[in-house]
């Protein structure tokens with residue numbers, strides 16, 4: 001009995017220590033963002049202040065970068081979802097000749113090392129005038145999430161029982177009405193989660209705007225933070241405050257959507 | 272009657288039209304860049320003059336595989352992959368998920384959330400946080416703590432230790448994903464199997480190796496594939512923390528590709544590196560599909 | 567008026583033939599049960615009637631009108647699904663209103679109709695609930711209600727009771743029978759449960775591997791099965807089967823010869839005797855004695871099932887009101903040869 005107790009205490013101890021270790025990197029970020037000093041190293045200041053947040057939130061460059069981040073993330077999210085929903089529906093509901101092959105293709109693109117495509121895309125965008133445009137960034141970010149969106153959506157649609165749609169059709173709804181009254185309302189929660197996920201992924205993406213944009217006024221917050229970090233005479237407390245403002249929405253939304261994504265991701269290829 | 276049948280047939284097939292816009296979009300912005308990357312990998316295209324290039328055949332590839340920097344980059348990538356993804360994230364992920372599965376519900380929720388916050392943190396922030404946490408001069412969080420215990424400051428981002436540091440940061444970043452996958456896998460194991468094994472006298476270690484790991488086979492393969500691909504394509508965290516240095520000690524392939532293209536202006540060579548990364552990723556994916564087919 | 571006729575229906579998925587040249591005539595106002603094991607094609611048959619599937623070849627006629635390529639909503643059928651298929655985002659009222667809304671009925675009428683049906687089914691208190699707040703039996707009633715509000719010409723029910731526990735199942739089964747009597751509509755009911763089929767069906771069609779084996783009243787198919795499959799599929803416990811070979815010195819069961827006039831051409835026959843047709847006392851001159859050892863007795867509430875074995879070691883089952891013997895006893899039972907069913911080598915039934 002005592003042995004079992006001891007074993008449990010050890011488990012709790014290990015996990016608690018692990019969680020504490022996971023918090024270590026956040027210590028500097030939080031302390032520094034409320035600090036009047038600015039320091040890349042770790043010092044506990046004698047007083048805490050909200051000034052870094054104030055400075056950041058009244059600085060038009062930073063506000064603009066938040067705005068650019070929002071536009072680019074939301075635009076790309078919109079594109080991915082719109083282009084994913086039709087194929088996902090057909091993949092889930094119809095059987096046709098090359099279905100498995102096509103699905104495998106989508107799956108391969110899902111795991112594609114997209115970073116390596118930035119060099120050719122950079123050249124392609126310069127050739128076509130899409131380089132250094134917001135629409136270019138949106139188009140490319142949007143296509144990157146398209147395969148995984150099709151995949152997750154298809155798996156989620158598979159969870160909506162077919163017999164429900166069949167029932168509605170026997171009940172007198174045509175294909176279109178069945179879609180409007182039955183399928184779409186049932187898939188709304190999935191869509192909501194997927195929209196959040198897409199937004200967070202795009203919001204967190206750094207390398208796409210970093211490589212495809214050059215004009216300072218187009219840079220989204222992710223790139224802005226990085227250039228701030230790399231600049232001379234950095235106000236680290238403001239950097240930390242800006243990073244916190246950048247991070248909190250992502251973390252909150254992500255935790256919210258996470259559980260669902262795993263379920264959808266681990267679904268296999270069915271029929 | 273034949274007419275009716277035919278009409279129904281056509282109407283049914285209209286729905287396949289939804290594929291067209293999606294395929295066009297994917298074709299232009301995903302597949303075409305793949306094609307371009309292969310095409311340019313055989314040229315000497317340069318950032319200084321994108322309009323002019325000549326075909327070099329396999330020269331870029333030849334140069335890469337005879338270059339010490341590239342071989343070193345592959346070596347660094349492999350170590351980064353094996354230690355941070357396979358050992359750090361996957362194996363540690365299973366252990367943590369298993370330990371979490373025996374703890375109390377709210378405790379589990381709190382610990383999982385903390386681990387997940389790391390996974391949810393945007394990589395630019397993560398990179399900056401880790402940089403300052405490991406900072407040597409002035410002392411970052413870790414060195415300040417070490418100081419409290421009277422231990423000398425350590426330069427975590429030096430040539431010898433930088434690779435270890437980015438590995439730790441990457442484990443920190445990615446562990447949450449694996450823990451989630453395995454937690455959902457473990458919760459899918461029927462409780463009666465666990466009870467039965469307990470009655471059969473298996474101790475926690477035997478249970479872990481004989482029951483949990485074999486039953487998690489599918490989760491393990493899925494997790495392995497995804498985190499290997501994530502890690503192979505990782506860029507931001509390492510780029511922000513070390514930029515590939517010092518002295519190429521953390522020069523993983525993506526960073527090498529970036530530097531080749533945008534610091535050395537050799538876009539042709541950078542494309543060849545990209546193609547090699549793509550081929551590696553495809554090989555990993557195909558291995559995964561084969562191992563799933565075995566079931 | 568609504569009869570259903572399926573003419574030479576064949577259904578293939580890719581290269582697999584699921585229904586093979588199926589012919590079926592269901593009369594107006596009939597309660598027709600389609601019975602068969604899992605995977606035999608029952609749901610496919612029903613879906614084809616509903617218009618959810620299109621047959622690869624053949625025709626479907628409702629009252630001699632060809633509806634083969636009609637959309638489901640043009641056929642005037644209502645369907646109840648095995649998993650209920652309630653719309654999870656609508657409450658019970660909205661679920662039942664859905665088919666009426668699709669037909670653009672006025673709200674007053676919808677309201678009246680739903681209340682009427684809810685009264686019949688005893689689900690008035692559930693109207694505001696969501697499907698996930700219902701028990702299995704309640705959900706089944708709602709699914710039934712959604713079909714009833716429509717006043718369809720034909721009801722199609724796909725194993726509607728199979729997910730319920732025994733008690734509620736028999737309860738709803740009774741209600742269904744009453745509803746059918748009241749409505750006087752055509753019902754096509756799919757099940758794999760032979761007792762349910764016997765209880766509900768005016769006629770029963772037995773389906774195996776996509777082929778209709780026999781159609782008839784429950785009494786007909788039970789007492790005069792067309793083939794061995796039907797004989798074995800109906801009845802609980804299963805029919806006792808004796809496979810006889812002329813080369814064993816003539817057709818004999820337990821050493822007693824079996825008589826019949828048209829045995830001359832046959833080398834092998836199979837005899838099926840229902841458990842209730844093996845008697846513990848001789849009743850008529852034609853009864854054939856059979857020496858058996860009692861292996862087990864099971865009390866079923868209304869009587870006993872006796873498990874015994876013959877001299878040849880064959881296990882047989884007997885249904886009897888009483889069983890005043892013990893396990894291990896050696897007794898003589900009597901085969902009621904009048905009710906024995908004979909089959910030829912192909913398993914088709916033959917006359918004695």
Ligand SMILES: Nc1ncnc2c1ncn2[C@@H]1O[C@H](COP(=O)(O)OP(=O)(O)OP(=O)(O)O)[C@@H](O)[C@H]1O
Nearest residue numbers: 579582584602603604605606607608609610611758
């Ligand atoms: N969409 C489909 N594609 C391919 N094969 C199918 C499809 N639907 C059914 N089948 C096959 O057709 C056969 C008959 O299926 P059906 O669902 O009609 O059987 P059932 O008698 O209703 O069985 P159950 O009692 O299990 O519901 C099965 O072998 C099944 O695998």
Ligand SMILES: [Mg+2]
Nearest residue numbers: 608609610724
């Ligand atoms: Mg069925």
